[in-house]
Amino acid sequence: MAEFNCRSAFCVINNPRYDITYKHNEEGEIIKDENGKAVILKQEPTEYHSLTEQQICDDVLNKWVGDDDKRTGAVLFCVSALGLEHLHCVFESEKTFRPLSALKKLFPKVHIEITKGNKKQVEDYINKVGKFEEKGEKIIAKSQVGEIKGCQGKRNDLISMSDIRDLIYSGQTPNDIYRQFPQAIKSKTATEELFYLYRKDNTPPERDVKVHWLFGGTGCGKSYTYIELCEKHGDVNIYRVTDYDHPFDGYQGEPILILDEFRGRISYSYLLILLDKYRSQVSARYSNKMTLWTEVYITSPFLPTELYQKAAERNDGIDKLEQLTRRIDDIVYCFKYTAENNSGTFYCKYNVDFDLHCDSHAIREQCSHVRHEVSQMGLFTLMDGLTSKFVENKSQS
Numbered sequence: 194m195a196e197f198n199c200r201s202a203f204c205v206i207n208n209p210r211y212d213i214t215y216k217h218n219e220e221g222e223i224i225k226d227e228n229g230k231a232v233i234l235k236q237e238p239t240e241y242h243s244l245t246e247q248q249i250c251d252d253v254l255n256k257w258v259g260d261d262d263k264r265t266g267a268v269l270f271c272v273s274a275l276g277l278e279h280l281h282c283v284f285e286s287e288k289t290f291r292p293l294s295a296l297k298k299l300f301p302k303v304h305i306e307i308t309k310g311n312k313k314q315v316e317d318y319i320n321k322v323g324k325f326e327e328k329g330e331k332i333i334a335k336s337q338v339g340e341i342k343g344c345q346g347k348r349n350d351l352i353s354m355s356d357i358r359d360l361i362y363s364g365q366t367p368n369d370i371y372r373q374f375p376q377a378i379k380s381k382t383a384t385e386e387l388f389y390l391y392r393k394d395n396t397p398p399e400r401d402v403k404v405h406w407l408f409g410g411t412g413c414g415k416s417y418t419y420i421e422l423c424e425k426h427g428d429v430n431i432y433r434v435t436d437y438d439h440p441f442d443g444y445q446g447e448p449i450l451i452l453d454e455f456r457g458r459i460s461y462s463y464l465l466i467l468l469d470k471y472r473s474q475v476s477a478r479y480s481n482k483m484t485l486w487t488e489v490y491i492t493s494p495f496l497p498t499e500l501y502q503k504a505a506e507r508n509d510g511i512d513k514l515e516q517l518t519r520r521i522d523d524i525v526y527c528f529k530y531t532a533e534n535n536s537g538t539f540y541c542k543y544n545v546d547f548d549l550h551c552d553s554h555a556i557r558e559q560c561s562h563v564r565h566e567v568s569q570m571g572l573f574t575l576m577d578g579l580t581s582k583f584v585e586n587k588s589q590s
Contacts, residue, residue, distance in 0.1 A: 201308035250336035265339025274329025315343035392446030409527030414540030415492035544578035
């Protein structure tokens with residue numbers, strides 16, 4: 194794969210003494226134990242296992258510089274506040290080089306970014322001083338060859354479409370690229386189309402789609418789901434629909450779709466396509482998009498059966514209501530609870546019994562019972578499927 198060129202790259206190498214395999218959950222996140230430490234599945238010593246911190250810095254820098262008098266760099270051995278050993282490195286050359294090829298070959302687990310700051314900013318960053326100081330971070334050893342120059346201005350700021358493509362293929366988003374290269378905004382349409390195509394190429398024609406239907410009254414925390422998902426997955430991975438006249442004009446292949454405050458303004462047959470496991474085309478301005486999401490959240494004042502019962506009946510059994518309920522993995526009732534003496538407000542969620550998904554009347558009755566129990570017993574009530582999140586302390590406001 195082709196890649197971008199640069200003259201200065203900033204790198205981080207975590208755990209230089211060990212190759213560590215962490216335990217991950219289904220969403221790819223590292224699992225932590227009860228003490229907040231990452232769970233390790235395998236830990237094998239590297240070539241640096243028995244070396245001192247200074248020896249590690251010297252060896253890493255020597256691998257980069259070697260006998261090339263055009264190359265310079267600095268390597269710092271650091272320990273974070275949590276005790277994580279890692280190396281901060283700046284590798285530079287008078288000649289442009291390809292960091293993904295040159296550095297990954299030397300250090301397979303290195304994290305690479307193009308150096309963006311000037312000489313002083315880079316020195317401050319790598320030495321963790323000034324605005325770059327990190328609480329609890331300690332520098333144990335340092336090795337440096339030559340002068341660190343950082344970004345030298347105009348030439349390092351130039352970026353072509355092939356560079357943008359390679360940055361996307363290395364895992365960067367359009368916003369990441371705009372922050373590094375502001376002039377790339379001039380190619381915003383092309384950049385975002387490349388990003389969409391990259392995501393499309395990495396999504397199979399058939400994929401599992403998880404569908405969550407959240408219903409409840411106004412102000413009960415349904416739309417707060419968007420904030421929670423952004424905090425968990427990053428907003429670059431969330432696409433939120435609020436305009437149902439042109440719902441997918443801005444879609445860039447985000448893996449999570451939110452149909453917010455949904456009131457049935459999408460036809461029943463079209464909704465079935467959006468929730469289907471097979472990749473399909475949807476209408477969008479300039480060019481149609483493909484359904485690449487693998488998770489859908491629908492927030493609504495209504496239950497699915499309340500919105501589409503009549504539509505299914507009008508279709509004379511062609512599009513049965515079960516086709517929708519079968520696609521929905523869970524239905525969640527959202528409501529707001531204010532604690533005794535107005536001391537606090539909570540957003541509450543209750544997972545409706547799966548057997549009731551096709552019976553809106555039974556669901557409403559069950560949810561009414563849940564809300565009554567909470568109003569009588571508070572959040573101390575023991576009830577499977579009930580969760581809550583504190584959102585406001587009124588007694589202190």
